[in-house]
Amino acid sequence: MGVAVPSLAEVIVGLMFVDDLVAMIESVEDIKEMLQRIQVWSDKRGMECGGIDPISMAAPKALDAIGKALQSQYERWQPRARYKLHSDPIVEDVKKLCGQCRKNAKSERVLFHYNGHGVPKPTANGEIWFFNKNYTQYIPLSVYELEAWLGTPSIYVFDCSAAGMIVNAFLERPEWGSGISPAAAMKDCILLAACGADEILPQSAKFPADIFTSCLTTPIKIALRWFCSRSLLRDSFDSKLIDEIPGRQIDRKTLLGELNWIFTAVTDTIAWNVLPRELFQRLFRQDLLVASLFRNFLLAERIMRSANCIPVSFPLLPPTHQHPMWDAWDMAAEICLSQLPNLRDPNAEFQ
Template sequence: MVFGFEGWCCREGLVSKLVVALGDVMTSRFSQSAASLDHRGLSSGNEDGGCGTSGPPYSPQNVVLRELRREASEACAPCGPSESGFVSKWRLKKRTKTGCVAIVLCLNISVDPPDVIKTSPCARMECWIDPLSMQPRKAIELIGEALKKQYESWHLKSEQAFMRKLDPTIDEVKKLCIVCRRHAKSERVLFHYNGHGVLKPTTNGEIWVFNKSYTQYIPLQISELDSWLRTPSIYVLDCSAAGLIVNAFVKLNDWCAAHTSESTRDCIILAACEAHQTLPQSAEFPADVFTSCLTTPIKMFLRWFRTRSLLSECLDYSLIDKIPGRPDDRKTPLGELYWILTAVTDTIAWNVLPHDLFQRLFRQDLLVASLFRNFLLAERIMRSANCSPISHPALPLTHQHHMWDAWDMAAEICLSQLPSLVEDSRAEYTPSPFFTEQLTAFEAWLDHGSEHKKPPEQLPVVLQVLHGQNHRFRALVLLARFLDMGPWAVDLALSVGVFPYVLKMLCTPTPELQHILVFVWTKILSLDK
């Protein structure tokens, strides 16, 4: 067994619990006749499909998690992993985390670079702050602090993990990078570059900083920057013609692969636009629309969506800024929107990316996963302004994926309640039907799907539902039905990332969940021996 779970189970006192629960499940399975199975393969004394903690008393002995179509093929089903090697390498080789964030802002507020001709009116906001409403030095300090706080909300809490330089020289950038790498050690370093106050990158991929007296723009070679930061690293490049920098990094990676022992370099890049493009200047957007999409996705999306919504006449931007709740509280409007956005972007990514790339970008590092989820949103928003964000590794186009329609509907439902929620603090928020509808779609696939049909695209949504209480029981029952379809189904569920959640929930004290969890657990163990 490669899970190494036996010692963990002994420490947690789960051995007896697993044995007893497994015995109950098997006794239940053999004590029920085939006639007790309905067409969905699930027979229960509780027919209301409750939510685990509510509804009438639940009788675990009446649950049968066994598909009729699986019974017929049980005798010829392979035991354990397929010898053909179809089982994906779902287990991460190693988990990484971002240990340090370096923020470099080259804004030179009140002085426009000579290669930019701005429209009037034009985009001005940086981190939702108007830099022209105060003294330039105070403005850039507030913007730097605001960007730091935005990144802090994405899983990074340590004060030492954030370092920034405002309108720096080359020597200051070098010192910042070296200190960040020393602090992060073998962990990932995030380098965020805002070049709105300097020239566009050169065709050689050079970015610009300042001399000490701010009288000249000084080019900085990407190869130098890379030598200071080393890998693993992730770059966020918010400037016009950012694609030129991506091209330079790709050439650098190719050169390193050909002339050094580094066959693979863990270097990830998120860039605001392609090599021939400039950033949107419309006053509809903030000047740092790319950064806003990555670090404050709900606020950015709702402000963009407001003009496209059927409710645009009764909503203004001040209402959007007052949306109640916290991002980490799923029972509030703001928290539920973050939850749904995570489900939508994970679903899109899992369905369009190769599974190994999905694992690397969306499961290996919490901050990288958050940035890439929001990058998919940035692509959709910025393409409406004829600007195309790009990344390395490159992703397929996702801005027209049909899951965005479900996201728009969830946002519309939230916005429709916003005026009453803001006016009356006692008003109750009606949750979105998004998760209920997605589980219903998954159930419909279970009734008609098979190994030879397209996999159910709702699997990442099912995983997200396990985070909450309201639909957890139904999600687990449907997940168990799916895993019972064969090893290929277990393999797909593992590729989504279901393993750590099931492992964590095995300790749940809720009796009606334990039997289903043990069934799911044994299906995983039977595959990965």
């Protein structure tokens, strides 16, 4: 997405509705067969949003473009949810928006996405930053207040440096009391943070400024770019072709759909292998968007560890970045990228 503009703070609050349970993934033995079937595809541009360079346009336009792109990416994972976008909000706006979303959601899950690029880091007390009414300075907002406004069930995404401080603040909340464990008190609260409490988001040109959000919302695109940058293809392959992968994520008769299916199979298998059964069912089989976000979180851990950042979650997940099932995904990525330059037949369908 390029370099974040100064004073960039975006909040997306969306309503999540539980759909049918996600269908169980078929046996991973099918992966070899799937890899062999990646052959010919139509030459349509992929569904993923392209990168947005905020420096190339006026700040208000950049904010609007980034916000709309992020909303569009979430809509691909949960099209029936309702979304509220607010760029550069003041605290009063956040409170009002949270109240409206909880009222509309009732007992369903609410998503809160905080893009904190260009604003001060969270404080050790668990405060994040928003504008005052005059847009002249940042003022802190305690995540305890935020949690009270948003209620539960909820899921928070914090894409900012030192995001782990926010998770620590949630877990160390004094109001929980000595007789209540954080796990019990936060049973209906899910946290996804871009990095640890003492870590800074990657500043390298090799990564988009919002690498964590990119992993969560456009996993196939960012996974292929990351693989390409580390493979023997990096010197001969035009990475712009990744934006042109044809098809739709929900259609397995297209390249993009088959890649998404393989990615789902791989990440579900990893989660099934490393998580307690109750936690796997809760995170990967009860809510479609939560399941998608946690699959993509596994990718975020793998990619961001290569940039010396370790994403943090609650519930806490064990390390998965070196799981052997990633080799299956790398094989699929290599086959896709090696054939992509020649797949130009607009009338061909997946065989």
